[in-house]
Amino acid sequence: MKRIDSIQNGSIKTWKKLHTKKERDKVGKFLVEGFHLVEEALKAEVVETVLIIEDITFPSGWKMDNADVVIVTKDIMQVLSETETPQGIIAVCQKGDVADIDLQGGTYLLLDAVQDPGNIGTMIRTADAAGVRAVIIGNGSVDVYNSKAIRSTQGSLFHVPVIKGDLKEWITKLQVNGVKVYGTSLHEAKPYQEVAVEGPAALIVGNEGSGVQEEVLVMTDENLYIPIHGRAESLNVAVACGILLYYVRG
Amino acid sequence: MKRIDSIQNGSIKTWKKLHTKKERDKVGKFLVEGFHLVEEALKAEVVETVLIIEDITFPSGWKMDNADVVIVTKDIMQVLSETETPQGIIAVCQKGDVADIDLQGGTYLLLDAVQDPGNIGTMIRTADAAGVRAVIIGNGSVDVYNSKAIRSTQGSLFHVPVIKGDLKEWITKLQVNGVKVYGTSLHEAKPYQEVAVEGPAALIVGNEGSGVQEEVLVMTDENLYIPIHGRAESLNVAVACGILLYYVRG
Numbered sequence: 001m002k003r004i005d006s007i008q009n010g011s012i013k014t015w016k017k018l019h020t021k022k023e024r025d026k027v028g029k030f031l032v033e034g035f036h037l038v039e040e041a042l043k044a045e046v047v048e049t050v051l052i053i054e055d056i057t058f059p060s061g062w063k064m065d066n067a068d069v070v071i072v073t074k075d076i077m078q079v080l081s082e083t084e085t086p087q088g089i090i091a092v093c094q095k096g097d098v099a100d101i102d103l104q105g106g107t108y109l110l111l112d113a114v115q116d117p118g119n120i121g122t123m124i125r126t127a128d129a130a131g132v133r134a135v136i137i138g139n140g141s142v143d144v145y146n147s148k149a150i151r152s153t154q155g156s157l158f159h160v161p162v163i164k165g166d167l168k169e170w171i172t173k174l175q176v177n178g179v180k181v182y183g184t185s186l187h188e189a190k191p192y193q194e195v196a197v198e199g200p201a202a203l204i205v206g207n208e209g210s211g212v213q214e215e216v217l218v219m220t221d222e223n224l225y226i227p228i229h230g231r232a233e234s235l236n237v238a239v240a241c242g243i244l245l246y247y248v249r250g
Numbered sequence: 251m252k253r254i255d256s257i258q259n260g261s262i263k264t265w266k267k268l269h270t271k272k273e274r275d276k277v278g279k280f281l282v283e284g285f286h287l288v289e290e291a292l293k294a295e296v297v298e299t300v301l302i303i304e305d306i307t308f309p310s311g312w313k314m315d316n317a318d319v320v321i322v323t324k325d326i327m328q329v330l331s332e333t334e335t336p337q338g339i340i341a342v343c344q345k346g347d348v349a350d351i352d353l354q355g356g357t358y359l360l361l362d363a364v365q366d367p368g369n370i371g372t373m374i375r376t377a378d379a380a381g382v383r384a385v386i387i388g389n390g391s392v393d394v395y396n397s398k399a400i401r402s403t404q405g406s407l408f409h410v411p412v413i414k415g416d417l418k419e420w421i422t423k424l425q426v427n428g429v430k431v432y433g434t435s436l437h438e439a440k441p442y443q444e445v446a447v448e449g450p451a452a453l454i455v456g457n458e459g460s461g462v463q464e465e466v467l468v469m470t471d472e473n474l475y476i477p478i479h480g481r482a483e484s485l486n487v488a489v490a491c492g493i494l495l496y497y498v499r500g
């Protein structure tokens with residue numbers, strides 16, 4: 001088992017750079033933190049290295065065969081951690097390639113320029129719970145490998161294929177395969193309860209402020225909205241996503 | 251118009267104390283921050299004093315009749331602010347008394363020991379959107395006047411009666427008035443889609459980790475759960491609340 005004691009160590013400096021999207025994109029790696037997430041990452045076989053502080057022992061039953069383990073000091077953990085109260089364990093993970101998705105049947109979630117890491121993470125968690133076949137992240141969305149986004153997925157990032165892609169291309173691809181595509185919009189849309197959804201369905205939710213882009217909305221089979229009965233101006237996007245995703249999956 | 255230039259000013263010190271729940275409970279006041287929330291608070295006529303930095307002007311159309319205005323320095327705003335990028339406006343508000351609620355008909359949301367300020371705020375916002383008649387906050391929940399909770403309500407705290415109370419007493423009171431009470435639980439509960447809800451309904455959601463207390467669950471008319479189709483262990487409590495609240499209100 002390796003051991004690193006100095007914050008100046010080259011590997012530590014390299015891993016710390018993974019706090020930025022730029023570096024994550026460049027090297028195709030990201031960090032996950034805490035026992036639950038590291039365990040999920042190990043199960044998903046994406047862990048390259050596990051960093052752990054010296055007075056912590058691994059829970060029994062963890063599959064560590066393919067991961068290096070490095071003991072680090074509390075100071076190093078502090079430098080690499082992005083949480084207020086570090087649990088003392090971080091994994092360096094590799095972004096996987098998503099295998100081809102079978103688009104016959106199923107439920108899909110498409111995200112258009114979602115900005116808040118907590119929202120995008122929570123929606124990936126909800127998509128996992130709803131049993132979606134893939135989450136498609138359009139351009140302009142926050143990075144799903146951001147530490148807060150990963151935390152909010154509660155491990156679902158390792159359960160559901162999450163694919164960056166062009167939403168317009170995906171809509172066409174889904175429709176060609178017989179998947180009905182539902183946008184969300186406050187204008188020229190129907191209350192969701194009035195739309196009977198049967199068979200495979202894809203839901204698109206959009207940016208916290210501006211919603212789904214117009215050029216995406218014109219391509220959908222139908223656009224839905226959630227009626228507001230009180231005086232709130234809108235729903236939180238992750239809450240709206242949950243209501244509609246469970247509705248369209250049936 | 252008054253003006254305060256010193257951080258040492260007695261009023262500033264008094265208002266800063268409102269960052270703590272203890273002080274908020276003691277004096278029955280709380281702070282709200284940013285243009286949108288201050289405007290909502292003014293509309294709700296709960297504002298005692300508006301604090302604003304000198305180079306900002308009030309938007310036209312604001313009803314300021316009953317509020318004092320105090321110009322403060324940027325340093326003072328920084329001290330009173332609880333956000334990373336202060337907008338330069340804070341209102342000192344008074345907690346209102348909630349008038350008697352008519353329990354004939356309607357939808358209700360009961361929260362049992364919800365811990366996260368963002369979750370509780372988002373659920374109050376969702377409750378507002380769903381048109382609930384009141385949100386009842388049981389013991390052990392985080393303070394709804396916490397700055398992050400208020401921000402997450404997006405102003406709905408000023409639209410919906412939010413009442414602190416004993417959940418068991420409220421369940422009885424609601425049931426006596428013909429309101430069906432639905433708990434949420436993973437054990438001895440039904441998938442929500444299998445439960446036909448008609449007429450007035452109250453939904454109870456619980457703590458992020460442990461859910462709704464057993465002694466509350468035994469009093470409900472029916473307990474519901476949201477089926478998990480994928481590999482997620484659970485849904486975020488605010489998302490689950492949204493799905494079920496829109497389901498039970500019909």
